[in-house]
Amino acid sequence: MKTLQTFEPEPALGGLAHTPADRPEPILRAGNTNCGGCGMSIGWQLLSRAVADRPVQLVIPASCSIVTAGTYPFSAYGAPIVASTFASAAAVASGLAHAARLNGEKTRVLCWAGDGGTYDIGFATISAAAERNEDILFICYDNEIYGNTGGQRSSATPQNAWTTTTPGGKDVPKKDLLGIMAAHRIPYTASVSMAHLDDAHRKLEHALATPGFRFLHLLAPCPTGWKSEPAESVSLVRMAVDSGLYAVYEVFDGNRVRINIDPTMSDSALERYIASQGRFRKGHADLKALRGEIDASWRELRARAGWASEEATR
Amino acid sequence: MSAELISANHAAALATILAARANRTARGFGSGVYPITPQTESIERICEETFEKGHVVRVESEHSAMAVCMGFSLGGLRAFTASSSNGLAYMAENVFAAAFYRLPIVMMAVNRTLGPPWNIWVDHGDTLALRDAGWIQLYCEDNQEVADSVLAAFRIAEDRRVLLPAMVCQDAFILSHTMMMTDLPPQAEVDAFLPPLDLPHRVTARPLVVGGLDPPRETEVHRRQHQEAMNAVFEVHEEVRGEFKRVFGRELPPAIVPYRLDDAETIFVSMGTTAATVRQVVDAARARGEKVGSLRIRMFRPFPEALLRAAFAGRKRIAVLDRDLSPGLGGIVFSEVRGLADPGALVQNYMIGLGGGDVRAEHIERILADVRARERAGAPEFVEVGG
Ligand SMILES: Cc1ncc(C[n+]2csc(CCOP(=O)(O)OP(=O)(O)O)c2C)c(N)n1
Ligand code: SF4
Ligand SMILES: [Mg+2]
Numbered sequence: 001m002k003t004l005q006t007f008e009p010e011p012a013l014g015g016l017a018h019t020p021a022d023r024p025e026p027i028l029r030a031g032n033t034n035c036g037g038c039g040m041s042i043g044w045q046l047l048s049r050a051v052a053d054r055p056v057q058l059v060i061p062a063s064c065s066i067v068t069a070g071t072y073p074f075s076a077y078g079a080p081i082v083a084s085t086f087a088s089a090a091a092v093a094s095g096l097a098h099a100a101r102l103n104g105e106k107t108r109v110l111c112w113a114g115d116g117g118t119y120d121i122g123f124a125t126i127s128a129a130a131e132r133n134e135d136i137l138f139i140c141y142d143n144e145i146y147g148n149t150g151g152q153r154s155s156a157t158p159q160n161a162w163t164t165t166t167p168g169g170k171d172v173p174k175k176d177l178l179g180i181m182a183a184h185r186i187p188y189t190a191s192v193s194m195a196h197l198d199d200a201h202r203k204l205e206h207a208l209a210t211p212g213f214r215f216l217h218l219l220a221p222c223p224t225g226w227k228s229e230p231a232e233s234v235s236l237v238r239m240a241v242d243s244g245l246y247a248v249y250e251v252f253d254g255n256r257v258r259i260n261i262d263p264t265m266s267d268s269a270l271e272r273y274i275a276s277q278g279r280f281r282k283g284h285a286d287l288k289a290l291r292g293e294i295d296a297s298w299r300e301l302r303a304r305a306g307w308a309s310e311e312a313t314r
Numbered sequence: 315m316s317a318e319l320i321s322a323n324h325a326a327a328l329a330t331i332l333a334a335r336a337n338r339t340a341r342g343f344g345s346g347v348y349p350i351t352p353q354t355e356s357i358e359r360i361c362e363e364t365f366e367k368g369h370v371v372r373v374e375s376e377h378s379a380m381a382v383c384m385g386f387s388l389g390g391l392r393a394f395t396a397s398s399s400n401g402l403a404y405m406a407e408n409v410f411a412a413a414f415y416r417l418p419i420v421m422m423a424v425n426r427t428l429g430p431p432w433n434i435w436v437d438h439g440d441t442l443a444l445r446d447a448g449w450i451q452l453y454c455e456d457n458q459e460v461a462d463s464v465l466a467a468f469r470i471a472e473d474r475r476v477l478l479p480a481m482v483c484q485d486a487f488i489l490s491h492t493m494m495m496t497d498l499p500p501q502a503e504v505d506a507f508l509p510p511l512d513l514p515h516r517v518t519a520r521p522l523v524v525g526g527l528d529p530p531r532e533t534e535v536h537r538r539q540h541q542e543a544m545n546a547v548f549e550v551h552e553e554v555r556g557e558f559k560r561v562f563g564r565e566l567p568p569a570i571v572p573y574r575l576d577d578a579e580t581i582f583v584s585m586g587t588t589a590a591t592v593r594q595v596v597d598a599a600r601a602r603g604e605k606v607g608s609l610r611i612r613m614f615r616p617f618p619e620a621l622l623r624a625a626f627a628g629r630k631r632i633a634v635l636d637r638d639l640s641p642g643l644g645g646i647v648f649s650e651v652r653g654l655a656d657p658g659a660l661v662q663n664y665m666i667g668l669g670g671g672d673v674r675a676e677h678i679e680r681i682l683a684d685v686r687a688r689e690r691a692g693a694p695e696f697v698e699v700g701g
Binding site: 025055057059066067069070071072073075077078079080081082083084085087088091092093094095096097098099100101102103107124125127128132 | 407
């Protein structure tokens with residue numbers, strides 16, 4: 001029998017998913033029950049590689065990713081995990097981070113939360129931990145719904161998307177959480193694309209190494225809730241980036257904005273992104289209006305980053 | 315020892331600071347704090363303190379105050395918070411969670427009326443609403459007992475046979491804001507009384523999920539273990555009382571506190587400061603030759619059923635005074651103790667001092683007359699005491 005300690009590079013993600021260069025075992029172990037093509041699973045593999053041999057403790061609030069752990073006494077996670085109440089990840093992590101600091105331990109304390117636990121119920125707690133500049137890396141894997149409870153809307157759900165509580169499509173747009181977190185003037189805020197591995201890895205490493213409150217946003221396709229093909233999760237993110245829908249950028253100390261990927265603003269990528277997901281079929285997505293909103297948000301982002309406007313460069 | 319004229323809030327804070335220091339050679343101390351009248355003074359005093367190994371997080375809500383304490387405790391620190399009334403209601407989800415994680419967090423709870431409409435005075439309904447949260451609950455009668463119970467609560471909660479959080483409850487304003495001479499022991503004595511905390515299930519580098527998913531079978535086991543830990547509290551509490559006496563030279567009150575009970579045929583049952591007023595009436599009745607006594611419940615969780623049953627044996631009339639109301643039922647203390655009396659004994663419930671009314675001897679005398687004149691128990695009685 002093969003022991004768990006010998007790993008062969010997985011063909012997925014060109015061997016990046018797990019290699020002998022990673023920590024002795026992945027944070028997300030094989031045999032977990034996540035759906036096929038789950039963006040959150042891919043996120044774990046990215047994090048696992050960046051964490052490498054750093055000692056970490058993770059706090060996971062109620063969400064799909066705590067179901068991932070499996071039932072007591074088993075664990076699909078190869079790292080110490082505290083399963084917190086839904087709203088409390090950032091507060092529990094604050095306590096753990098101080099406990100480590102007071103005892104001279106190098107442990108990095110992370111929160112790994114869904115959009116519900118971040119944008120909605122956990123928001124006051126996260127805002128407070130950011131204001132206190134707690135030494136926490138908070139990662140929001142955003143599948144744009146309450147996945148665990150069967151796909152209800154959150155304030156991260158995009159406009160026009162069908163969910164079980166917005167059967168006619170959501171009537172208001174997504175909250176700009178990255179902007180809100182950056183406005184806390186925390187040391188580091190960034191969006192992470194799982195379709196751009198080098199950029200993703202660099203950001204995770206930077207976020208892990210930086211002291212103080214850091215916030216990463218990971219667009220995490222959810223084939224089950226998005227009604228998309230499991231095999232297409234990474235390409236969906238690429239389409240979201242290429243179309244300009246998902247802006248990949250980072251903000252240092254809340255004021256230095258750096259755009260990491262200058263998208264082609266592809267209309268066909270936007271069309272394919274919307275057409276590949278059943279959740280937009282019932283919601284009558286208006287591509288023209290969406291394009292207008294994307295362009296407007298990019299004008300704003302470019303201005304914040306000190307870039308010349310698109311019109312001027314073209 | 316040095317006696318000081320201080321409020322119960324101040325006393326709780328000083329006791330907590332001593333307990334915090336006592337863990338300086340281990341992993342230290344942590345507190346998550348949020349203000350609410352009438353508890354605020356206690357956390358303000360903790361915020362004024364500089365700890366050699368400790369940290370206080372000023373959070374944005376009670377829900378997070380308990381969550382931060384859970385983080386501290388999971389990291390192996392001695393942890394404390396304080397709250398009251400709506401703060402406890404807001405915190406409730408994490409109050410349960412702290413117990414389910416089996417964390418020996420100590421919370422000082424000032425009993426205050428739940429609102430709206432807002433009322434800042436004493437009522438036990440706030441902590442009694444959390445009686446099923448899996449915490450040890452101690453209800454105090456004076457400032458000395460508050461200070462002593464905070465020290466004892468850490469020792470009981472952290473005992474390996476227990477590992478449960480503990481709530482030290484005290485009456486709003488009557489104690490929280492009233493100055494009484496209170497003895498606080500020197501640090502060396504507290505160091506001798508409180509061993510450094512070594513939490514067996516502290517989160518380390520070991521891959522392990524704390525608080526993940528429990529299928530029914532595991533929950534059955536975990537709930538049974540919770541019950542066993544609660545049952546161990548009686549024995550541990552007695553041991554701790556012995557240790558307390560040995561180290562500090564002072565008595566820590568027992569789980570239920572009797573007063574002139576010996577041959578009493580009619581007894582009062584109460585919690586908190588009501589018992590002090592009851593004692594005056596007992597003395598007056600005894601002077602009249604009436605066989606009257608009092609029983610104060612200090613430990614409400616675990617529920618001292620065996621002790622109460624023994625104390626109720628032979629009593630003919632029991633007046634249960636509740637400073638709380640479970641609408642649609644009556645008094646919560648009454649509902650728990652009524653079944654422990656001898657068959658045929660008359661057990662009558664009186665709701666008195668709801669919303670912080672001033673319970674005076676004349677009100678208790680009226681209850682005594684009522685319970686003695688009754689042929690049978692009736693519906694819970696509301697005794698109005700006014701402002
Ligand atoms: C206080 C509280 N309210 C509601 C729930 C039920 N609940 C569990 S997970 C969840 C949704 C989680 O959504 P999200 O954070 O986006 O994570 P996902 O499941 O999508 O990964 C909800 C509503 C709960 N556990 N606790
Ligand atoms: S429901 Fe979505 S987020 Fe949850 S495990 Fe399945 S694919 Fe992943
Ligand atoms: Mg989600």
